[in-house]
Amino acid sequence: MSSRRNDRAVGIEDVARAAGVSITTVSHAFSGRGQVAQKTRARILQVAEDLGYAPNRLASSLRTRRSNILGFVSDDIATTPFATRVVLGGQDAAAERDQLLVVVNSNRDAAIELDQLTALMSAQVDGIVYARMFHQEATSLPPQLGRVPTALLDTSDPEGNMPSAVPDEVQIGRLATETLLRAGHTEIAHLTISEPGSARDGRIAGYSAAMQAAGQVPRIVTVPEPADARAGRAAFAEMTQGPAAAATGVFAFNDPMAMGVYQVAVRGGIRVPEELSVVGVDDFEPVAASLLPGLTTVALPHYEMGRWGVETVLAMLDGDEVPHPHRLLRGTLVERESVAPPR
Amino acid sequence: MSSRRNDRAVGIEDVARAAGVSITTVSHAFSGRGQVAQKTRARILQVAEDLGYAPNRLASSLRTRRSNILGFVSDDIATTPFATRVVLGGQDAAAERDQLLVVVNSNRDAAIELDQLTALMSAQVDGIVYARMFHQEATSLPPQLGRVPTALLDTSDPEGNMPSAVPDEVQIGRLATETLLRAGHTEIAHLTISEPGSARDGRIAGYSAAMQAAGQVPRIVTVPEPADARAGRAAFAEMTQGPAAAATGVFAFNDPMAMGVYQVAVRGGIRVPEELSVVGVDDFEPVAASLLPGLTTVALPHYEMGRWGVETVLAMLDGDEVPHPHRLLRGTLVERESVAPPR
DNA sequence: CGAGCATAACAAAACGTTTTGGCTCGCGGA
DNA sequence: TCCGCGAGCCAAAACGTTTTGTTATGCTCG
Numbered sequence: 201m202s203s204r205r206n207d208r209a210v211g212i213e214d215v216a217r218a219a220g221v222s223i224t225t226v227s228h229a230f231s232g233r234g235q236v237a238q239k240t241r242a243r244i245l246q247v248a249e250d251l252g253y254a255p256n257r258l259a260s261s262l263r264t265r266r267s268n269i270l271g272f273v274s275d276d277i278a279t280t281p282f283a284t285r286v287v288l289g290g291q292d293a294a295a296e297r298d299q300l301l302v303v304v305n306s307n308r309d310a311a312i313e314l315d316q317l318t319a320l321m322s323a324q325v326d327g328i329v330y331a332r333m334f335h336q337e338a339t340s341l342p343p344q345l346g347r348v349p350t351a352l353l354d355t356s357d358p359e360g361n362m363p364s365a366v367p368d369e370v371q372i373g374r375l376a377t378e379t380l381l382r383a384g385h386t387e388i389a390h391l392t393i394s395e396p397g398s399a400r401d402g403r404i405a406g407y408s409a410a411m412q413a414a415g416q417v418p419r420i421v422t423v424p425e426p427a428d429a430r431a432g433r434a435a436f437a438e439m440t441q442g443p444a445a446a447a448t449g450v451f452a453f454n455d456p457m458a459m460g461v462y463q464v465a466v467r468g469g470i471r472v473p474e475e476l477s478v479v480g481v482d483d484f485e486p487v488a489a490s491l492l493p494g495l496t497t498v499a500l501p502h503y504e505m506g507r508w509g510v511e512t513v514l515a516m517l518d519g520d521e522v523p524h525p526h527r528l529l530r531g532t533l534v535e536r537e538s539v540a541p542p543r
Numbered sequence: 544m545s546s547r548r549n550d551r552a553v554g555i556e557d558v559a560r561a562a563g564v565s566i567t568t569v570s571h572a573f574s575g576r577g578q579v580a581q582k583t584r585a586r587i588l589q590v591a592e593d594l595g596y597a598p599n600r601l602a603s604s605l606r607t608r609r610s611n612i613l614g615f616v617s618d619d620i621a622t623t624p625f626a627t628r629v630v631l632g633g634q635d636a637a638a639e640r641d642q643l644l645v646v647v648n649s650n651r652d653a654a655i656e657l658d659q660l661t662a663l664m665s666a667q668v669d670g671i672v673y674a675r676m677f678h679q680e681a682t683s684l685p686p687q688l689g690r691v692p693t694a695l696l697d698t699s700d701p702e703g704n705m706p707s708a709v710p711d712e713v714q715i716g717r718l719a720t721e722t723l724l725r726a727g728h729t730e731i732a733h734l735t736i737s738e739p740g741s742a743r744d745g746r747i748a749g750y751s752a753a754m755q756a757a758g759q760v761p762r763i764v765t766v767p768e769p770a771d772a773r774a775g776r777a778a779f780a781e782m783t784q785g786p787a788a789a790a791t792g793v794f795a796f797n798d799p800m801a802m803g804v805y806q807v808a809v810r811g812g813i814r815v816p817e818e819l820s821v822v823g824v825d826d827f828e829p830v831a832a833s834l835l836p837g838l839t840t841v842a843l844p845h846y847e848m849g850r851w852g853v854e855t856v857l858a859m860l861d862g863d864e865v866p867h868p869h870r871l872l873r874g875t876l877v878e879r880e881s882v883a884p885p886r
Numbered sequence: 887c888g889a890g891c892a893t894a895a896c897a898a899a900a901c902g903t904t905t906t907g908g909c910t911c912g913c914g915g916a
Numbered sequence: 917t918c919c920g921c922g923a924g925c926c927a928a929a930a931c932g933t934t935t936t937g938t939t940a941t942g943c944t945c946g
Contacts, residue, residue, distance in 0.1 A: 233904085234905090234925080236924070284624070304638070322598060428833060567897080576935085580894060
């Protein structure tokens with residue numbers, strides 16, 4: 201009733217008529233492309249404003265062959281909360297550059313993924329950022345990819361044609377370990393999972409390197425489970441029975457595992473951080489900040505990855521050279537209260 | 544090198560030429576609209592397939608005045624993890640109906656929100672689902688809204704023009720309370736926040752109603768803080784000092800607060816669920832499932848809200864009557880191990 | 887045997903922009 | 917006085933579809 205929903209929206213022609221100029225001139229006034237007198241331009245803009253004119257992006261996309269839409273496809277946005285942050289980074293970068301971001305997720309179903317990719321292509325997206333939250337390994341990428349400028353997140357292109365960004369897992373492992381070393385710990389255990397993967401392997405490598413550099417012996421405890429609180433409990437329990445029982449510092453593969461460590465520690469009367477220092481990886485707020493004491497942890501560069509993804513695709517569209525065909529993004533330390541000097 | 548990226552994409556005209564028919568006939572063959580002989584149709588589809596033809600949605604949108612794009616605007620997708628689930632519900636519903644969903648979020652900044660709404664309108668979205676994760680109160684909605692079919696989530700339209708859906712907070716409060724009652728508890732406290740809001744108020748109402756119906760006296764403990772683990776700790780500590788000290792069951796406003804209860808309980812040597820039963824609200828997996836013991840909690844109908852949103856907008860576009868102008872969505876109980884009969 | 891009628895196909899207009907290639911002034915210089 | 921030129925504007929062609937209105941081709945029926 202209030203708004204006249206059924207009226208044909210006001211178009212460039214209405215503005216032209218109202219301003220007493222041609223369509224061409226209105227277009228020029230907006231884009232600043234041709235020659236249009238200051239006075240005319242001002243009048244046109246005013247009229248457009250009055251009429252509430254907003255250019256129809258569909259039409260202009262059709263003509264310019266540029267939709268200003270980017271696709272963001274992820275294999276899992278639901279179960280891992282980190283996905284949210286990479287999407288967020290992508291959205292922010294897209295918004296800054298006036299692009300629309302269409303986020304689709306396949307729930308790890310290859311068939312769905314293919315459908316969605318075709319849907320995106322059909323919608324004439326200018327580019328795609330493709331994120332693999334789940335299996336990070338460079339398994340075969342969908343063939344649809346690459347018909348349009350594409351950037352890869354959390355995975356890489358076996359053929360090396362597409363730019364990609366992943367977290368620098370080795371640096372992350374080193375940073376976590378060094379945090380404990382710097383606090384004065386010498387007996388430091390790394391609790392992780394047994395299933396190989398670049399996150400696991402890299403963090404182990406970083407941990408080992410840091411320990412060796414400090415002249416300490418690495419002690420790695422693995423459990424054959426998904427990396428959650430239960431795994432943390434199991435790993436910590438196992439640690440206290442083995443050669444790493446004397447550890448005063450624990451580097452957990454991720455925050456949920458660190459949470460598990462807290463749980464068995466508190467039950468065993470072990471106080472964090474007085475008797476046991478722990479550091480995690482993720483900075484998954486609802487967990488890390490809620491823990492008591494707050495968990496010191498290495499934040500993964502998820503937001504940055506998202507940004508990098510759309511910025512890179514945009515750069516490719518502009519014809520720019522992509523500076524880093526494969527980029528490692530650093531983790532950063534978030535200090536809370538779970539690390540203290542050993543007694 | 545592999546794909547010819549710069550070639551003009553194959554269009555309907557290429558298919559027509561290759562199949563030896565007119566553009567019109569190709570279009571008909573795809574849409575099933577006009578009269579086209581079975582044989583011709585089959586040939587056209589085959590040719591299209593061979594050529595890898597996919598219709599240009601931009602062009603068809605322009606012509607049909609239907610973009611098949613929906614906007615999903617949320618005021619906060621980042622900090623609340625629930626947002627993810629409503630977005631997911633929306634995405635699934637959109638994918639099923641072959642719509643693209645553009646998710647934008649304003650981080651609670653009204654100016655940004657306005658920009659994004661204009662961007663969406665300019666992109667000719669067919670409809671909008673507008674979610675208010677943050678302040679649920681029906682504060683003034685942006686005027687841009689309603690120029691296009693719109694559904695509201697987690698808020699409602701003061702003027703009653705737009706359909707909306709919110710969680711049935713009263714039912715949720717009642718369900719949580721009844722879970723404890725059913726287990727045999729009679730002394731049940733409700734830990735919540737002091738700042739009014741429909742979630743808080745509704746859950747209090749549901750709690751009180753359930754208690755009264757059971758002939759028990761409601762005991763509500765409030766703390767003036769954001770509803771996180773810290774608040775849970777504070778509320779539980781306060782509870783043990785007051786008239787509710789004898790409570791054997793606790794209904795926490797949400798999962799993080801329940802987590803806080805766990806924390807002070809374990810420190811006080813109170814065992815969950817043997818000596819204390821607790822139920823939360825959210826079913827925020829990474830917390831609820833990780834807690835030890837697993838938290839029994841009422842899952843909010845977020846995924847359903849997301850679905851409802853896009854389905855409702857789509858129904859409006861189809862000209863259907865919307866059956867529930869304002870809809871209450873029920874929470875469902877997720878049973879884990881934090882509830883047991885009192886001793 | 888011709889009128890009437892499906893069926894199958896097509897040409898052309900439209901959707902709302904951008905862009906190319908003019909056209910028309912008015913003015914300065916020769 | 918005429919030419920050349922830049923500034924300012926415009927008409928029309930594209931972009932890739934859908935849809936409207938038309939035409940051609942048999943067939944059926946009276």
